[in-house]
Amino acid sequence: MTTTPTGLPPLSDDTVDRIEEAVFAQIAEERDTERAHTALTRRRARRRGWLTAGGVAAAFAVGVLVTPAILNATGAASSGSSAASAPYDTTPRPQSLSGVAKDMAPSSGGAASSAGGSAPSTNEARDVIRTGSATVQVDDVRKAADALAALAKKHGGFVESQQIGSAQGPVATDGGIVPPPSGDGWVTLRVPVADLDAVMDALREQGTVLATSIGTNDVTTATTDLRAQIDSLTASVTRLTQLMSQATSVSDLLTAETALTDRQSQLQSAQQQLKDLESQVAMSSVQVTLVREAPAAADPAGFGDGLAAGWKGLIVSLNALVIALGFLLPWLALALVVALIVWAIVRTRRARRTRRAIAGSMQAAETEPEPEPQKP
Template sequence: MSAPLVPQGAAGGSADSSTSFAASESGTSTTDGTRDIVATGSSTVEVEDVPAAITQISDAATSAGGYVESSQVGGGYGVVPLDATASQPAVSSGWITVRVPAEALTSVMDGLSAVGDVTATSVNRSDVTEQTVDLRARVAAGEASVARLTELMAQAGSVSDLIAAESALSERQAQLDSDRAILTSIESQVAMSSLSVQLNMRSQTVAADPAGFGDGLVAGWNGLIATLNGVVIGLGFLLPWIAVAGIVVLIVWGVRRIVRNRRGSREA
């Protein structure tokens, strides 16, 4: 009976051990001695026209060699398209996310001051050198393992050996594809930085117009006239009542006088 063609650990843990050893031998720097940094920027900008600002940022990212990842224009009535017509409500806010080359991130963020008033900005940088070094070692080990298993399949002396080699190759190929996809994603984030910009409509400033001495004099005169008018109206309203009250008082006084005279006559 022939010995199995699948090497021990081809689909198991020995390959991972060799990968970790390769990563530790490589250290935490890339082959050219640089570091792998993922940079992510965010800013908040107040602008006069949100759709126009989104267009400006999009053009700046494209000119720098990047592209627009996503964008949205929001107004008081929900989300509206970028090509909003004049009949639609005014847009009060929006946001845009762009990807630009890592070396152009700073210049693109500096250019936001030409779009509007930058009220907040931040940049987050993550060092992923160890992760990329480890992934590159895993990919290299996986490629070597796949090549070795492919050779062993061609040398398989029995059906059982062939099935074992195919199973190990399938597992190793799936792991290799996964490692390649993750490495490609991280390398893309390193090469192309992400910038998210929140756009808000600038609040309208109300111009102050303090009143002067002349305005105060006019206001005082108008108030005096209004007061005099009120007094005249009040007097006109009270005069009929005053006349009626006077007549009543005269009648009462006359009655009392008559009563007094009669009482005096009786006593005499």
């Protein structure tokens, strides 16, 4: 029986045990609830972390995949808008030239693309390069080359290049300079495009025409682009010259001068390209290959010719035999060495066998008992 303070009803041991069990059960329940809440909080925090990491990774992937396309589209739109706008402004500007001279004129590629956008109509005259080539068989290559030079001069053209005979050129000797021997060669003519067909027809007068061909190449787009570039660069040079006269500082002057030098270089290059194309359009190139007629081979018609042909055949056969013998000689020497080695090995083995047989027979003879004498 447990003693209780004065004024409180006495409690039995069973009651105290029940109270303790209830208190301990409540404490255990509160601990379980707290543990479950802590675990749930941790799971939620972990889930938030994974979701955050996944969102960051997805955003990064989207940025990597989408950003270049957006930048390209933005750049194309900005370049298109800048190309559509007027590239030059003739109004004098007193402000600084820093950054202005650089962007003052479009590049040659931009001019080409803008010019290429408007293709010439079919009614306009087109720039077409016509070229011809032929292979002519002649008796004398040098005379034929001189005749071709006269033909080109007759039609208002000239000889662009030629090669006759040996490619090494004239040879200096004691008797003076000797031209290379006459042989096959080629001649390149430049004639007006209107006379190309007449020149090709006139080649039949120089010898036997073995093959001919005429090619065309339409360069209208290229010449149109170059003319647009030249106009654009000319305006750019003019504008930069004005800006140099308005420069207020040394840095502005140097910037404009650098840009002007670059534009002038591009302008000269475009002008030279256009000049080359226009020259090819105006003057056709004709490549003529000259070959000599092959001499007729003499057939053996008598005993002497047959004997000479047989002697030549014998010499050729002997030469072939000597070459074959020289080719096989190292292999024959190697085969001889191998045969000697094999013969020596076989001979050594046979000698060993013979010695063993003789030794065995002698040993058998020694161990065999002598026969007893027969009694009479």
